[in-house]
Amino acid sequence: MTPNLTYVIVIGVLVAAGVTLLLERSLTRVLMGVILLGNGANLLLLTGGQAGGPPIVGTTPQEEMSDPLPQAMILTAIVITLGMTAFLLALAYRSWHLNGHDEVQDDVEDRRIMDLAERDEGPGDADAGSGDDDDDDDPTGGNRPVATTADAGRTG
């Protein structure tokens, strides 16, 4: 089997365009990227089987038939992509409904930690970490005097 150069080129372009769209913020574009990528992958599956006549017994002689197995796989993949498309569209709509746009937002919690990193701070409430010893906790919590253990830490 030799590669079909047309397929190879189309695959490359579909994937390139798909990836470019995938890296966007707008969910609609991302979805379009997914569709293009899916098409590229399907075409790639197709290159795994030889071309020929429709694989229908009686219509095409067996040796001239195109390979049916990749076709079955592609069919499955196409339909799965359809389901995904529907789901992503619903997601895009819901996102728009909630936020007024369909752009993918950055994670808030990650942003918080990146800010900490920029300010050169630790995770903050680390009980074992640095920081002063002032007992910010409920002072009524203790019921037995534990003398000067804080002192102990310093004199080591």
Added chain:
Amino acid sequence: MTYLVPLPVVMPLLGAALTLLLLGRPRAQRWVSLTVLTATVAVAATLLVRSSMDGPLVVEVGGWVAPLGIVLVADQLAALMLVVSASVTLCVLVYSIGQGMADGSEETPLSVYHPTYLVLTAGVCNAFLSGDLFNLYVGFEILLVASYVLLTLGSTETRIRAGTTYVVVSLLSSVIFLIAIGLVYASTGTLNLAQLVDRLDALPDDLRLLLQGMLLLAFGIKAAVFPLSAWLPDSYPTAPAPVTAVFAGLLTKVGVYAIIRTETLLFPGGRTATLLLVTAVLTMVVGILGAVAQSDIKRLLSFTLISHIGYMLFGVGLTSSLGLSAAIFYVVHHITIQTTLFLAAGLVERRGGSTAMDRLGGLARLSPLLAVLFFVPALNLAGIPPFSGFLGKLGLVQAGIDDGGPLAWILVVGGLLTSLLTLYAVARVWNLAFWRAPHPDMPAGDDAEQAARTDGAVEPDEGTAGQSGAVLPKLMIAPTIALVAFGLALTVVAGPLFELSTDAADDLLRRTPYVDAVFPGGAP
């Protein structure tokens, strides 16, 4: 016996169909789900017993002889995975039912929840059983699409945002997997794993490396291997507690399973062993440092999840029998423990009103039972002996030291450090959320004073359970207790379990048991 093999997939799917037909009748749905999953556990257990006794069980679906049709193979590894995952899903189901009922909202998307949850189970089981590369892809798709739906349940703003990240990353991984399949088929002309053994061996080394790389990439994303892991902590923690729990326990492990399966069966000889080991140590260390940086319990647990995937890769990368069997043992342990911890985190959220550590406190006194339910699996996760986490880690350290190479030593050190940092991370949770004086914002709860009066009881007897029952529904506590007990049982039966995982590892490394089972008359 082979008629049992498809059932772990078929039964949940039938159950999903039934629950869809029973839309709007939550009670009937619940019974269908419970019945189906209980039956799945039973079938899986039978499969495990039979496959240990008679070797891998193979079914040619539809009667189509391999390699024409699709084969399902229940070898020891697959059966073991089935048993653990089915048990865990069952426990989580009960928990989620408890949560739903307690919320008094029969109308929370429970009618969507049951069919989706069952399909998720079917997908996981399918992935474990599949003996066909494309069918493995389908299995992944099933569980992924179900996970998309579960993650976005309720469609709140955070879940939509987190869901988007998760869905898009997963879609990319699916495309990569599909491309990999296309490449494999193009170069070998088959999809049957057992047949691929020979055909891949016949390919030029570099092409095989290429195929291996693509598959590793696809599975690596699903398994959350650094640097492909960053999506996980952003998405998992936002889901409802039981959903996060089942995701954390199972979904990444399906990726790990796929890595184990393909690395041992299709690409033996360890050409990517170095790569695996390097990513393993990075995953461990970067992951656990991520956990240290967090201030929210669920997020922290998500990072430990990533980190401990590194342990499993460590075992796979060593390519020795001991390493592999320890990795398998670790997978079983980690499925159980990580799920348990997320369930416990769900209980914390319910009791304390949050999982942010700076808004929690005093839980050890407020709810001693909850304290035990968190503390024991947390120590287990940190690899404190005698728990199963320690045993798995011990096996890995032994295998690493046996290996003796410089990289293996780096991994041993990295693994032990990770274990220490895990302890640091969970101990911080304990210090802040459980020990510190209660946060003023926390819901007081009627049991607070009672609990304080009767002091910190350690044993989970009905006295304390009834007491916290005012806040924590029994149906949520019971499955958590069951999973904690299951985790402890792993320690007790560690001997037989390690024997099983060693057998499974040896079979994997020999490759012939799998191939012979699929092609009794020799590979075509």
Added chain:
Amino acid sequence: MLALVAVHALTAVIAPALVRLWGRNALYLVALVPGATLVWALTHTAGVRSGDPVVETVPWVPQLGLELALRMGTLSWLMVVLVGGVGALVLAYSARYFRNDDPGLGRFAAVFVAFAGAMLGLAVSDDLLLLYVFWELTTVFSYLLIGSDPAKRASRRAAMQALLVTTLGGLAMLAGFVMLGQHAGTYRWSEIAGNLPGGGYLTVAALLILLGALSKSAIFPFSFWLPGAMAAPTPVSAYLHAAAMVKAGVFLVALLGPALAAAAPWRPVLLATGLLTMFLGGWAALRQVDLKLLLAYGTVSQLGLLMVILGAGTRDTALAGAAMVLAHALFKATLFLTVGVIDHTAGTRDLRELSGLGRRAPALAVVAGLAAASMAGLPPMAGFVAKEAAVEALLHGGVVDLVVLAGVLLGSVLTVAYTLRFLWGAFADKPGIEATEAKPLSWPFLAPTAVLALAGVAVGLLAPAVDRLLTPYADLYPSAEPGYHLALWHGLTPALGLSALAVAGGLGLFHLLRRETVRASLRLPFDGAAGYQKLIAGVDRLAVELTGATQRGSLPFYLGVILVVLVLLPGGALLAGAPWSGGFHLWDTPLQAVAGAVVVVAAVMAACALRRLTAMILVGVAGYGIALMFILHGAPDLALTQFLVETVTIVMFVLVLRRLPVKFSERPIRASRRGRVAIGVAVGAVTAGMAYVAAGARVAEPVSVGFPDEAVSYGGGKNVVNVTLVDIRAWDTMGEIAVLVVAATGVASLIFRRARDLDRRGDIPGGGRTETARPRWLTTGATARAQSVILQVVTRLLFHAIVLFSIYLLFSGHNAPGGGFAAGLVAGLALAVRYLAGGRTELNGAAPVDAGVVLGAGLFVAVGTGVAAMLLGGEFLQSALLDFHLPVLGHIHFVTSVFFDVGVYLIVVGLVLDILRSLGAEMDRQQETEGGAEVREKELV
């Protein structure tokens, strides 16, 4: 022995209940458990003394060399006696130390007895891994006990500090154990000892193990955690941090010493760190004003001494070390308990506030005095006997030993000085300080302390007996000459003289340091705690920096990372050496190039489009182009399905895009365009390259060559692709329809956010409400053509024809292009047309069922077909060919897989119906109920 450990565990479980029942008196009951341990050990004394260890083995995880192998030799016996005896006494003491209403009492009892069990297990483990298990358990229990008062930040912090430091050492030790075990092929110490590796391997292993021992026993540079651990209640300090847990490291050194002393680093490390710790600890003890901390630093100092003696590694030092372990446990536990009593009676343990307590509580003073005498090494106490033995043993050694001896004597001077400081601080009358008020002492409270103190005296007086008990351990060291024997009186030896000198020196030092000015000038050069804090802060900072750098929270970033990995790894493999086949063909037919060009142009333009609708149309064009390529490839089924799917996709897009803004937002498009395009091109190139290489590499015949024959004979159909879908690979298809079902459910769950709405989505009466809402809906304009009555009529007419056609496609699919998917999509399109023409009412009229039910039914039919085959004795999803005659229709050739295809059909219809209901009808309804104004407002934002 296992049974004893189990009893401890069990008691731990029920202890809280006992405490709830009987209050603090329950501790007496709990004390019986370690007491039983003591009795059990004593009953085995004779056997152990005659060199006949008690052995017990139960398998656990043989693959890891981990077994419950227990072995009680002399050294273990000594530890068991201490653990049991001191444990029982401290528990008895605790029964009066705590108040009945102490909230943490139940937990204390449980964790304490659990700790005693772990310590017992540690002492008798023969399997090194098992030893590690108990080792870590003591760490964890100690963590819980230090945090007894968790509302205090200092207390929590101290607990964490002890946990991390000792676990760090423990993990290193584990690695050392594994090195030894993997080399010897066993983990039983009794077997490893005779099969040690050599050279650098042993050195590394020994160092790692030492790390564990030093951290556990608070030896420099790990000393700092122990004073911090004094946050624990005093009974805990007395037991864990004086008598038992901190002895674990010492015990380990003593246990492994006979064999590992041969390792290069063993002696130097132990001697150096031990001496250093002894000085630093003693020095620090002299500065303390809190009696408990004074004792804590004293303990640190004495642990250093123990390490030195046991690390010296000769028979006589070993004997001295064992005796000292015993002596130290007795006097140090006594002194801690004394501090607890003082704390209770006087309400403080600050020596600046205490005065005249000796006269008010003379009994207590006597008890403390006995223990203090032992600590200072005065005859006839146990401490004296042990120290004499040590001095004597070192005196006869080489140069190193003499240096060490000098160090030990210096340490003794410090010890005597801080002992005096303790006694003075606790009991003396101090001028200028008001005499301390003291509550009367109850005997039950004092008794356990007194018993411990008297035991110290007894050991001293019975030195020869103790000697006989301990020599079997010492004899594990090879020794040429007849060894030393413990005794109270050896005559006027040099050792005695040196001891006396040390005592005198101590007295002098104490008097020197009573002056406040001198004491203040004693500053320690080292601060281990600060190092720990720095390290932890460093880890925290590193964690934040690393996480901030890798966890960017941005989806494009994550995708970019994945894609870059794809370009680097498989792409790298591609460039490095993948076999580029020489041969290729441009196309199968030139038309492919034409279709390909269409796809390429459409895809590139779609990537650049700024308007949603344009982009969507271009993507659609690319899709149709692909369908064309499918036809040219010889895949009509694919082409048909692709065509239909593309159309349904466009319908869906239109439904959703009518709500979204016309243009994509500008913000992120420009900023990083080049980067994105670069990644896109690279990934595209790599993928194309891989496709080229893979397709050129095929040599084997594909499995599908057998499909056509089998499809006809076994699958009963001529359309090979369809037979593949519904029969050969029906299992895939089953999974695929499960995906569809869930996707449909997911769409509904996203759009209908509440289940109540979801359940109603099939209701035809829903149309009733549309009537009132219709005018507003029409004003949206986009679907104004719905007004067209003619269109509605036409579509109604067409509808049935299309549905019929779809059913034809369904059944003919087995032999000609078509099948369940295509047929279902056609039927779905028919529904779409009805909806587009007439809105919700029309849709409900056309399909008056709940989409969920259609989906469920379809899944049920498809999976049920498979199950039925199984019930009839075939494999799951096995099909059967049925040929029979019907009166009117004539010969019927029927394949059961058609049922499966019917299931597929239903699911696809259900999916489209669901999409129309959610993305179409429900979105309309939400629009209406929310009112246009609000939506417009959002659009402006």
